[in-house]
Amino acid sequence: MHTCDTLVRADWIVTQNDTRDVIQDGAVAIQGGVIAAVGPFADISANWSAPETIDLGPSLLLPGLVNAHTHAPMTLMRGLADDLPLMQWLTDHIFPVEQKLTPELVRLSALLGCCEMLRTGTTCFYDMYLMEEAVADAVRETGMRARIGEVIFSFPTPAYADENAAFDVVRRMHAASADTPRIRTAVMPHALYTTSPQLLTRAHELAQELDIPLHIHLAETETETAQSLEKFGKRPVAYLDSLGLLTPTTLAAHCVDLTDDEVATLARTGAHVAHNPESNMKLASGIARVRDMQAAGVSLGLGTDGACSNNNLDMFAEMASCAMLQKVATLDPTAAPAQQVLDMATRGGAACLQWEEIGSIAPGKAADLTALDLDQPGLMPIYNPISHAVYAAGGGDVRFTMVDGHVLYRDGAFLTVDYPALCAEVRDAAEWIRKQTGAEAANK
Ligand SMILES: [Zn+2]
Known part of the structure; x- marks a missing residue:
């Protein structure tokens, strides 16, 4: 049994690896911000233990x-x-x-x-x-x-x-x-x-x-x-x-x-x-x-x-x-x-971007991941996850985003940003831009 920091489990994983493998009920083992292993959940959980398992359930996990x-x-x-x-x-x-x-x-x-x-x-x-x-x-x-x-x-x-x-x-x-x-x-x-x-x-x-x-x-x-x-x-x-x-x-x-x-x-x-x-x-x-x-x-x-x-x-x-x-x-x-x-x-x-460590879910690659919520009506049912990612999904269907092994967005929450404070600052800045451009007058 190996140990790692985090296991991420999802109903579907589109790896985008060299053979473009798609895994049903899959998991990714992450250690130090790097993908240590990816495969069917049964195999990964038999070989890897982690203090934290993020079980995304009916989700489609992709490389970021x-x-x-x-x-x-x-x-x-x-x-x-x-x-x-x-x-x-x-x-x-x-x-x-x-x-x-x-x-x-x-x-x-x-x-x-x-x-x-x-x-x-x-x-x-x-x-x-x-x-x-x-x-x-x-x-x-x-x-x-x-x-x-x-x-x-x-x-x-x-x-x-x-x-x-x-x-x-x-x-x-x-x-x-x-x-x-x-x-x-x-x-x-x-x-x-x-x-x-x-x-x-x-x-x-x-x-x-x-x-x-x-x-x-x-x-x-x-x-x-x-x-x-x-x-x-x-x-x-x-x-x-x-x-x-x-x-x-x-x-x-x-x-x-x-x-x-x-x-x-x-x-x-x-x-x-x-x-x-x-x-x-x-x-x-x-x-x-x-x-x-x-x-x-x-x-x-x-x-x-x-x-x-x-x-x-x-x-x-x-x-x-x-x-x-x-x-x-x-x-x-x-x-x-x-x-x-x-x-x-x-x-x-x-x-x-000349960035070899990203772009697929494979051992040795950076743990940069995102997941679509397959419970959304627009993503149901699912036959081909690649079709869904390209033709059916919108960014609003994303429920999870991780960079370097850290969860940065999950189910409506930004984990590194005070989002309400950011919104207030953006609204103030927009007021300033309105004044600069005369858009205020034009909008009346
Ligand atoms: Zn440009």
Whole structure:
């Protein structure tokens, strides 16, 4: 008999391991935040004893979902402006608020984002924003896992006066994250249309020097492609490749407007792609060629993008949208099947984040887990748990989320956050934003 810290038991376990095993009446043995064993409850309980058993009963246990591209602090601007073209939306509504951001506002909205993610089954996220050190504080406080990075523009922001100062922030964040294994960093130039070739090259060099990944928005719209052709004489993917920035540690968010050659380039370079179907739909950016990228062997993850262009951080909803959008785009109901989409939201996300220890329930992996409540009417009956995870479930069906062996959310309660106090602070901050934007007058 072995001993461990915790046993988690559930009616169904979707492991997402290499053979995609699904276990009925299963259990996971957890020791020191790491999965020691997984299997049928009868086998696990015969071999492992623990002071604590969390028996989830009629639940579907999954590896925690991985949000491969988001901007967690944008929760504070959720619903502030919708139904507008991307550039008008950004310049008239989002950038004016962002010009007045403070670290305290960023921390508060990142805390809200973390709560929403835990509530909807996400345990790890790849986050790009201004004043990202405040996001690190929220990640530390909540107990989540994240790869974070200060977004770098060629122009001044409230977070830094110039490019040099922005790169200093990246170095400082990287050094500060060394003592928290749940937090890793990346270098994050915003996009081709908000940076210079010199900045991009410098970002690549810093990523190599610090041995961390690089994360950038790429090929999001046809407008971006037109600008890239005009300025650089190349389409976005070809241009970034010519600068040497597409590597196996690069994550490109969006990749909507791609030619066949560009799909092949992404596959050849080993760069990863974060697909954001709901944001792409809402901003009318277009439909990423997920089926073609999958066929070409491109490494794919799934993300929500920020809460302003989605308008939620619910990865269960994102999975359904991903599958549906590919089917309607290709007029092929076999496109983006449930297992492939679940792979994108788990193992694929782990690859995008360069985080080997997450993405499946298997011995040696981090104990990052989430569970759906199978007593919910919308999840009954159950024949195929993978179908349910992708097509039937919403984040509101989540009843349990664990990171690193610690329960962070269970049956309505956030265990690391004073949620009522957070709500009060968020309401106060929203009042302030209303005043800044004149939304108060507009709403009357
Ligand atoms: Zn984005």
